[in-house]
Amino acid sequence: MADLEALKKEAALRAVALVESGMCVGLGTGSTAKYAIEELGRKISSGELTGIIGVATSNASEQLAREVGVPVEEFDCQQFDVAIDGADEIAPNLDLIKGLGGALTREKLLELRAHRLVIIADHTKLVKRIGEKAPIPVEIVRFGVASTLERLRDLGAGGELRSRGGEHFVTDNGNLIFDARFARIDDASALARDLKLTAGVVETGLFLGMAERAFVATPEGVRELTRA
Numbered sequence: 001m002a003d004l005e006a007l008k009k010e011a012a013l014r015a016v017a018l019v020e021s022g023m024c025v026g027l028g029t030g031s032t033a034k035y036a037i038e039e040l041g042r043k044i045s046s047g048e049l050t051g052i053i054g055v056a057t058s059n060a061s062e063q064l065a066r067e068v069g070v071p072v073e074e075f076d077c078q079q080f081d082v083a084i085d086g087a088d089e090i091a092p093n094l095d096l097i098k099g100l101g102g103a104l105t106r107e108k109l110l111e112l113r114a115h116r117l118v119i120i121a122d123h124t125k126l127v128k129r130i131g132e133k134a135p136i137p138v139e140i141v142r143f144g145v146a147s148t149l150e151r152l153r154d155l156g157a158g159g160e161l162r163s164r165g166g167e168h169f170v171t172d173n174g175n176l177i178f179d180a181r182f183a184r185i186d187d188a189s190a191l192a193r194d195l196k197l198t199a200g201v202v203e204t205g206l207f208l209g210m211a212e213r214a215f216v217a218t219p220e221g222v223r224e225l226t227r228a
């Protein structure tokens with residue numbers, strides 16, 4: 001296992017330690033969230049945890065959860081005791097960029113209903129300022145995509161539509177993703193609002209004021225960060 005993978009798993013285990021029997025748990029998406037789902041499955045199989053209900057933020061996570069024995073329900077209007085998910089950038093105030101895995105819309109819908117959103121990541125995701133490294137994934141509907149891109153460019157966005165294997169990347173919701181890059185983001189809330197108000201935009205990967213804590217694995221151990 002590569003070092004970074006070991007760190008990601010360490011962070012995931014710390015988050016799953018917060019889960020208690022009978023809880024409704026939001027299951028994140030991505031290579032770090034995968035370790036959390038597997039650990040949850042292990043604890044359920046060993047009888048350490050009972051009465052867990054999981055709700056997944058992507059088809060891939062739902063499939064994995066079923067494979068490892070986590071009972072999964074459809075997303076309706078559950079209140080989640082805890083949601084555990086990865087992130088692409090973590091700012092000092094725990095504002096996040098998410099969605100490089102493509103599940104941002106379902107993640108936001110679900111995680112807005114979580115009493116505790118717990119982020120798990122390795123240290124490479126820490127930034128001083130949001131947008132420093134990662135683009136902001138913006139999910140957009142296919143219809144009228146060229147005009148939506150024009151409007152996004154009017155907001156100052158560089159970047160491009162995400163592709164995979166020469167084709168447009170398509171989300172679980174059947175939409176496209178524009179990975180938006182901005183020269184410098186001084187006011188993330190204003191940008192999130194402007195992006196959301198752009199016709200054709202479904203959701204953005206700016207997760208502001210949502211995370212309660214983050215377990216960030218570093219070579220020196222797991223750091224636990226909490227939102228001030």
Ligand SMILES: O=C(CO)[C@H](O)[C@H](O)COP(=O)(O)O
Nearest residue numbers: 030031032086099101102103
């Ligand atoms: O937001 C996400 C998926 O939409 C992921 O949580 C994010 O991309 C981090 O993934 P990984 O743990 O693989 O680095």
